[in-house]
Amino acid sequence: MNAYVTKVYEGLKARNSHESEFLQAAWEILSSLSPVFDKHPEYEKLGLLDRFVEPERIIQFRVPWVDDKGQVQVNRGYRVQFNSAIGPYKGGLRLHPSVNLSVIKFLGFEQILKNSLTGLPIGGGKGGSDFDPKGKSDTEIMHFCQSFMTELYRHVGADVDVPAGDIGVGAREIGYLYGQYKRITGLYTGVLTGKGLTWGGSLARKEATGYGLCYFLGAMLRKAGKTAEGKRVVISGSGNVAIYACQKITQMGGKVVAMSDSNGYVVDENGIDLSVIKQIKEVERGRIYEYAKRVKGAVYTEGCRGIWTVKCDIALPCATQNELDLEGAKALVANGVTAVAEGANMPSTLDATSYFLDNGILFAPAKAANAGGVAVSALEMSQNSQRLSWTFEEVDGKLKGIMENIFAHVDAAAEEYGTPGNNVAGANIAGFLKVADAMVAQGAV
Ligand code: NDP
Numbered sequence: 001m002n003a004y005v006t007k008v009y010e011g012l013k014a015r016n017s018h019e020s021e022f023l024q025a026a027w028e029i030l031s032s033l034s035p036v037f038d039k040h041p042e043y044e045k046l047g048l049l050d051r052f053v054e055p056e057r058i059i060q061f062r063v064p065w066v067d068d069k070g071q072v073q074v075n076r077g078y079r080v081q082f083n084s085a086i087g088p089y090k091g092g093l094r095l096h097p098s099v100n101l102s103v104i105k106f107l108g109f110e111q112i113l114k115n116s117l118t119g120l121p122i123g124g125g126k127g128g129s130d131f132d133p134k135g136k137s138d139t140e141i142m143h144f145c146q147s148f149m150t151e152l153y154r155h156v157g158a159d160v161d162v163p164a165g166d167i168g169v170g171a172r173e174i175g176y177l178y179g180q181y182k183r184i185t186g187l188y189t190g191v192l193t194g195k196g197l198t199w200g201g202s203l204a205r206k207e208a209t210g211y212g213l214c215y216f217l218g219a220m221l222r223k224a225g226k227t228a229e230g231k232r233v234v235i236s237g238s239g240n241v242a243i244y245a246c247q248k249i250t251q252m253g254g255k256v257v258a259m260s261d262s263n264g265y266v267v268d269e270n271g272i273d274l275s276v277i278k279q280i281k282e283v284e285r286g287r288i289y290e291y292a293k294r295v296k297g298a299v300y301t302e303g304c305r306g307i308w309t310v311k312c313d314i315a316l317p318c319a320t321q322n323e324l325d326l327e328g329a330k331a332l333v334a335n336g337v338t339a340v341a342e343g344a345n346m347p348s349t350l351d352a353t354s355y356f357l358d359n360g361i362l363f364a365p366a367k368a369a370n371a372g373g374v375a376v377s378a379l380e381m382s383q384n385s386q387r388l389s390w391t392f393e394e395v396d397g398k399l400k401g402i403m404e405n406i407f408a409h410v411d412a413a414a415e416e417y418g419t420p421g422n423n424v425a426g427a428n429i430a431g432f433l434k435v436a437d438a439m440v441a442q443g444a445v
Pocket of ligand 1: 165167169239240241242260261304305318319321323344370374
């Protein structure tokens with residue numbers, strides 16, 4: 001490992017010893033950047049990596065709101081503005097009880113490289129709160145979102161920082177956040193993406209991450225002389241990313257046999273009926289065990305990790321970080337998996353990722369494979385600036401082009417830096433080089 005990279009990582013570890021998710025992401029990224037620093041010794045004098053690992057700004061704030069019983073509740077809000085070298089900060093907002101500064105920093109750090117890979121002019125950021133939307137009424141969600149934006153509005157803007165959705169933040173939450181932003185500032189601008197179609201949203205944004213994942217997977221399979229046609233597919237999660245990954249991979253000829261939520265998973269050997277999943281998850285906001293009650297032959301199993309023991313050719317982890325550990329990776333490989341593409345952010349643990357790579361599994365890392373969501377968010381920003389709306393086909397066509405381009409860049413970088421076929425290294429290197437160029441050009445800022 002390059003000495004400068006080691007020194008920066010050791011310093012990071014000493015300063016952030018309690019931030020396990022951030023350190024995990026940092027190690028994954030920094031360890032694969034070693035050959036770049038071997039090739040560019042001048043980066044050390046420029047403190048390039050020291051600057052790269054340190055967020056430009058961290059905003060943490062109190063979010064007080066009143067629940068339906070009249071009780072005042074308090075949550076913690078965050079926005080990490082990590083890197084603006086190539087454009088305004090861009091990245092989602094996550095509402096989940098597991099959110100803390102480490103989680104938001106890991107997501108923001110990954111986001112820098114992901115956004116760079118899209119080829120679009122967007123910097124990296126992320127935000128959220130430890131608020132748990134589960135079991136809350138619409139009114140409580142609205143009160144929370146309004147309070148969150150009452151502080152956040154002063155830090156964001158269409159050319160400054162443009163948040164979007166993530167876990168727990170869909171069209172409903174973006175609506176409440178946007179309404180409050182507009183009310184405080186009086187501005188009708190593209191300050192958030194993932195907006196409703198009648199008020200500035202982009203067609204195909206809802207589908208973008210799941211579809212993009214499958215476009216990337218398609219390109220990776222094609223390079224290896226394979227296709228998704230007739231393959232058994234397992235998808236974890238049943239949220240936004242999982243649902244549209246299921247839709248696209250089915251269109252590509254795959255057969256999805258299992259999906260999950262945080263309580264358990266369902267197996268349907270006839271192929272998952274997505275209309276039932278959508279009804280349960282998008283309309284009723286219910287639990288996945290309902291699927292087995294409604295679809296003949298489907299079987300529900302309690303506990304979400306068991307999903308990796310279901311035999312498949314292609315695995316698409318689309319739920320959350322560290323959901324696929326070494327045990328899961330071993331089960332998948334033993335059952336003959338040939339490709340794993342990450343829809344969620346950092347779903348595979350470091351040892352699971354190494355296991356896939358060591359066993360010659362085609363592996364698509366999140367920051368490249370799930371970049372479709374942020375790519376279409378950037379297209380939403382373009383449409384907002386132009387005051388125009390593009391058709392579904394136009395946006396979907398651009399998304400497909402972007403994902404295939406990302407695969408080509410990742411593949412070429414892996415080859416150039418001596419790790420052919422390693423998309424983890426390729427994605428980190430290809431994403432980093434563009435940001436590094438911009439940081440060098442802009443001086444010590
Ligand atoms: P959603 O909130 O829509 O869905 C998350 C899904 O994952 C839910 O079905 C949830 O179940 C399930 N889940 C949570 N924890 C677990 C677990 N431990 N095991 C199994 N299932 C679990 O989120 P998104 O679909 O938007 O996001 C999913 C992932 O994709 C996240 O990592 C996110 O950062 C990433 N991502 C999302 C993008 C987007 O455009 N939405 C863009 C890029 C990345 P339950 O209902 O029980 O909580």
